[in-house]
Amino acid sequence: MIKTENLTKVYNGKKAVDGLNLEIAEGDIFGFLGPNGAGKSTTILMLVGMIEPTEGKCFINDIEVARNPLKVKEIIGYLPEDVGFYGIMTAEQNLDYFARFYPMDADERKKRIGELLELVQLDGVSQKVGGYSRGMTQRLGLAKALLNDPEVLFLDEPTANLDPEGVFQYRELIKQLSDEGKTIFVSSHILSEVSKVCNTIGIISKGTLIARGTLEELKNEFGRVGAENLRIIVETIEPLPEIEHGDIINAAYSETKRKVIIEAKSDLRDYISSRLLEEGVKIKEMRMEEPTLEDVFLSVYRR
Amino acid sequence: MEAKGLFNVARKELIDHLTSRRFIIILALFLIISASGMHEGINRYNQQLESYKELISQIKEVEGIEPGYMPERPSIMLVFLFMSRQIMMLGAILAIAMGFDLVSEEKETRSLKSLLSCPVFRDEIINGKALGGTLALVFAMGAALLISLAVLLIFSIVPSMNELAAILVFGLVSILFLLAYFAIALMISTISGKSGSALIYTLVIFFILGSILPIVGGTVADMVCGDQPKSPPVVVTNMSEEEMQQYNEVLMAWSEKRKPIIEAFTVISPNMNYERILNKICSSSSVTTTYGDEAPGLQDVLGRVWKNILALISFSVVFFALAYVKFMRMDIR
Numbered sequence: 001m002i003k004t005e006n007l008t009k010v011y012n013g014k015k016a017v018d019g020l021n022l023e024i025a026e027g028d029i030f031g032f033l034g035p036n037g038a039g040k041s042t043t044i045l046m047l048v049g050m051i052e053p054t055e056g057k058c059f060i061n062d063i064e065v066a067r068n069p070l071k072v073k074e075i076i077g078y079l080p081e082d083v084g085f086y087g088i089m090t091a092e093q094n095l096d097y098f099a100r101f102y103p104m105d106a107d108e109r110k111k112r113i114g115e116l117l118e119l120v121q122l123d124g125v126s127q128k129v130g131g132y133s134r135g136m137t138q139r140l141g142l143a144k145a146l147l148n149d150p151e152v153l154f155l156d157e158p159t160a161n162l163d164p165e166g167v168f169q170y171r172e173l174i175k176q177l178s179d180e181g182k183t184i185f186v187s188s189h190i191l192s193e194v195s196k197v198c199n200t201i202g203i204i205s206k207g208t209l210i211a212r213g214t215l216e217e218l219k220n221e222f223g224r225v226g227a228e229n230l231r232i233i234v235e236t237i238e239p240l241p242e243i244e245h246g247d248i249i250n251a252a253y254s255e256t257k258r259k260v261i262i263e264a265k266s267d268l269r270d271y272i273s274s275r276l277l278e279e280g281v282k283i284k285e286m287r288m289e290e291p292t293l294e295d296v297f298l299s300v301y302r303r
Numbered sequence: 304m305e306a307k308g309l310f311n312v313a314r315k316e317l318i319d320h321l322t323s324r325r326f327i328i329i330l331a332l333f334l335i336i337s338a339s340g341m342h343e344g345i346n347r348y349n350q351q352l353e354s355y356k357e358l359i360s361q362i363k364e365v366e367g368i369e370p371g372y373m374p375e376r377p378s379i380m381l382v383f384l385f386m387s388r389q390i391m392m393l394g395a396i397l398a399i400a401m402g403f404d405l406v407s408e409e410k411e412t413r414s415l416k417s418l419l420s421c422p423v424f425r426d427e428i429i430n431g432k433a434l435g436g437t438l439a440l441v442f443a444m445g446a447a448l449l450i451s452l453a454v455l456l457i458f459s460i461v462p463s464m465n466e467l468a469a470i471l472v473f474g475l476v477s478i479l480f481l482l483a484y485f486a487i488a489l490m491i492s493t494i495s496g497k498s499g500s501a502l503i504y505t506l507v508i509f510f511i512l513g514s515i516l517p518i519v520g521g522t523v524a525d526m527v528c529g530d531q532p533k534s535p536p537v538v539v540t541n542m543s544e545e546e547m548q549q550y551n552e553v554l555m556a557w558s559e560k561r562k563p564i565i566e567a568f569t570v571i572s573p574n575m576n577y578e579r580i581l582n583k584i585c586s587s588s589s590v591t592t593t594y595g596d597e598a599p600g601l602q603d604v605l606g607r608v609w610k611n612i613l614a615l616i617s618f619s620v621v622f623f624a625l626a627y628v629k630f631m632r633m634d635i636r
Contacts, residue, residue: 011634041636050419050635073422080420084413088319100311101421144417 001026001152001183002047006056009042009207016042018207019056024185024200029178031198032187033297039207040187041081044154047185048078060152074102077150081157081187083141087130091122091140094129095147102148116143119173134161142170152183159193171197191294203297231289232262232269237282243275258284308423312431313438316405320439325400330443333393337386337447341454344385348460351377379455379466380585383473386451387581390477391574394447395509398440398481402488403505404498405432406630411498419635429630433489433623440481448474468601469584476580479615483573484509486622493629513574520568520575524561532557569611573618576611583608 002024009017017039024030034040045051047058049069058065060072085094092113099109117123120139129140138161145153159167174197178184188194194201195215203211203218211218234240239257247265254260262268269286276283320326355376406429409415418428448470455462462470488505495501532553569575583604605612 045635048420050416070422070424073420078420080413080416082413082416084415084417086414087412088323097311097315098417098421101308101423141417 001028001061002030002185003059003062004043004047004056005058007043007046007053007058008055009039009046009051010054015207017046017053020204020207020209022202022209022212024183026183027178027181028200029174029184029186029198031194031201032185032204033189033191033194033201034204038204040204041156042207043204044078044156044185044187048076048154049073074148075150076152076154077145077148078154079141079145079156079158081160083137083144085129085137085140085144088128090128091117091125091132091143094140095144098144099147104148112147112149116146119143119146121169135163135166138162139166142173150182152185153177154185154187156187157189158186159188159190167193191297230264230267232264232267232272232286233259233289234262234272234276234286235259235284236276237284238280240276240281241279243272245271308427309431309434312423312428313434316432316435317438320401320435321442326397326439329393329397329400330446333389333397333443334447334450336393337389338450338454340385340389341382341451344382345454345458345460347385348377348379348381349458351381378469378585379460379462380469380473382455382460383451383470384581384585386447387473387477387577390447390480391513391577394443394477394481395484395513395574397443398483398485399488399502399505399509401436401439402485403492403502405436405489406492406626407495407498407501408492410496416635425631426627429493429627433486433626436485436489437482440485441478444474444478444481447477465601472584472601472605473581476577476584476612476615479612479619480573480577483615483618483622486619486626490622490626490629493626493633512572516568516572517575520565520572523568524564527564528557528560566610570614573615576614579611580608580615 002022004020004022007017007020007022008015020039020043032040032043042051046053047060047065049065049072052066060076063072063075065072085091086097089097095113095116096109099113104112114123117125120143122136122139122143125136129137132140138158142155142158145155159170162170171193174184174186186194186198198215200214201212201218202209211221213221236258240253240260243251243260243262245264245268247268248262249265250263252261262272267288269288273283273286406415409418419425452462452470484505487508488501491505491508492498492501495504532550569579584601586604
C-alpha cells in the first residue's frame with residue numbers, strides 16, 4: 001500500500017531523508033518514530049505529494065506519487081503537525097472549500113461534512129475557526145483528513161493539543177478506521193500513543209530507517225537498556241529473606257524488607273517463587289519489568 | 304492544468320475580497336472620495352464650459368474677423384482626470400491591501416499545507432488567487448465608473464458616444480494601473496515570510512514608484528540637460544523673426560534631449576504611465592472646432608501612448624510571473 005524505494009531528499013546539500021526503503025501493508029497502522037530533525041515530516045511530505053524527492057520514488061497503491069500527485073491526493077488524507085484553516089470561515093465553510101477539490105457533488109459534500117463534524121464533535125459550533133482552541137483545530141484537521149474517505153491516512157502528531165478524552169476518542173477512531181481496512185501512517189513523539197495504537201513501528205534517525213518491526217520484535221531486539229539486565233520486582237506480605245543466585249547482579253531491598261528490586265542476568269522468577277515458598281513467605285506481587293517503547297527508542301537511537 | 308481547482312480557488316478568493324472588512328472600508332472610502340473628486344471636476348467642467356460659451360458668443364458677435372485661435376470645447380473627461388487622482392492614491396492602496404497577504408497569511412496560518420494536501424496543482428492556487436483578485440478589482444473599478452456615470456447624469460451631463468468610449472478606455476486603463484500594484488503586492492506576499500513585512504515592502508515600492516521616481520526623473524533630466532533655456536524678453540514686438548526662431552530651436556533641442564530621460568523614468572513608474580495615458584485620452588474627446596481642426600481620435604491617441612499601455616501591462620505580467628515562479632518553488636515545510 002505504501003512503498004518507498006531509495007527515497008532521498010536533499011536540502012542545501014544536506015540529506016534530510018537518505019535512501020529510505022519502506023513497505024507498509026494494506027490495513028496496517030504504522031508508527032513512525034524519530035528524534036527532532038530525523039526526517040519524519042520530510043518523509044511524510046514526499047509521501048503525500050507536497051514535495052518532490054531528490055532521488056528515489058514513493059508509491060501509494062502502486063501509484064508513483066511524484067508522477068501522479070493529484071491521483072494520490074484523491075485517495076489519501078493528511079493531518080499535518082501544525083494544521084491550519086481559514087480563520088474567517090466556519091468549520092463547515094472550511095471543509096466545504098476543501099471538499100470542492102474532490103470529485104464530490106454538492107449533496108455528497110454536505111452529507112459528508114455533517115457526518116465528520118459530528119464525529120469530531122464540532123457539529124453545532126457556529127463560531128469562526130479563528131476563535132477555535134488548539135484542540136478544536138486539531139479535531140477539525142482530523143475531519144479534513146477524512147473528507148474524501150481516504151484509503152491511506154497520514155497523521156503527523158495527531159494527539160498534539162488533544163485533551164485525554166480527545167486522545168481516547170482518537171484511539172477509538174484509529175481502531176475503527178483500521179478495521180475498515182484503511183492504512184494508517186502515524187508520526188509521533190508521544191511513544192506511549194504509538195505503542196498503544198500501532199501494529200508496526202519504524203524508527204528513523206538522520207534520514208535513515210534504523211529499526212523496523214512490531215513492538216515485541218523491537219523490544220526483543222533492542223529493548224534491554226544496558227548489559228542484558230532484567231529487573232524483577234517482588235512484593236511480599238512478610239519480610240523477605242536474602243535471595244542469592246549466581247545470576248543476580250544487584251538486589252535492592254526496601255526498609256521494611258517487604259519489597260525488593262532484583263537486577264539479574266536471566267529470568268529468575270521461578271527460582272524466586274520456589275525460594276519464597278520454601279521460606280513460607282507469601283507473595284503479594286511479582287513482575288518482571290518489560291522494556292518500554294521508550295527503552296527501545298533510546299536503545300536504538302544511542303547505538 | 305485542470306480548471307476546476309483554479310476556479311474553486313478564484314471563487315473563494317473573490318468572495319473573501321468582497322466580504323472582507325478591509326476591502327469594504329477602503330472601497331467605500333475610494334468611492335466616496337472619487338465621487339467628491341468628480342463633483343469638483345464637474346464644477347470645473349461647468350466653469351470651463353461657461354467660459355467657452357462666452358468666448359464663442361463674443362467671437363460670433365464680431366463679424367468678418369477670423370480669429371487666429373479657436374478655443375476647444377472642454378471635455379467631460381476633465382471630470383475623470385480629477386477622479387484619476389483618487390485612483391492613483393486610494394485605488395493603489397486598495398490593490399495593495401488586497402494583495403499583500405494573499406500568500407503570506409496562508410503561510411502564517413498554515414492553511415497552505417491544508418490546501419496543498421488537496422488534489423490541486425500549485426499553479427492553480429497562485430493563478431486562482433490572481434484571478435480572484437483581478438475580478439475583485441474589476442468589480443471595484445466597475446462600481447466607481449457606474450457611480451461616476453450616475454453623478455454625471457445627475458448633473459444633466461450626457462456623454463456622447465465618443466466620450467463613452469473614452470470613459471470605457473479610462474476604466475480599462477485604470478484597471479491595468481490597479482493590477483500593476485496588485486501584482487507587486489502579490490509577488491511581495493509570495494517572497495515574504497510575514498504579512499507585516501510584505502505590507503511595508505509593498506508600500507515602500509509604491510512610494511518609490513509613485514512619488515520618488517517622478518522627482519528623480521526630473522532631477523536627472525535637469526542634471527543632464529541643464530536648465531530650460533531662458534525665454535526672450537517680454538517685449539516680443541522688438542524681437543526679430545530670426546531671434547524668435549532661434550529661441551524656438553534651442554527650446555526644441557533642449558526638450559528633445561530631455562525627453563528620452565523623462566520617458567525612461569515614466570516607463571518604470573505605473574503612476575507616470577497612467578497619468579500620461581489619461582492626459583492623452585482626455586484630450587482626444589474634445590469636440591471639433593469651428594475651423595474643422597479635429598482633435599486626434601481615441602484610436603490615434605491610443606496609438607501614441609501604446610508604449611505606456613504596454614508598460615502598464617508589463618508591470619502586471621512581470622510581477623505575476625515572478626509571484627508564480629516563486630510560489631511554484633516555495634519550500635513547504
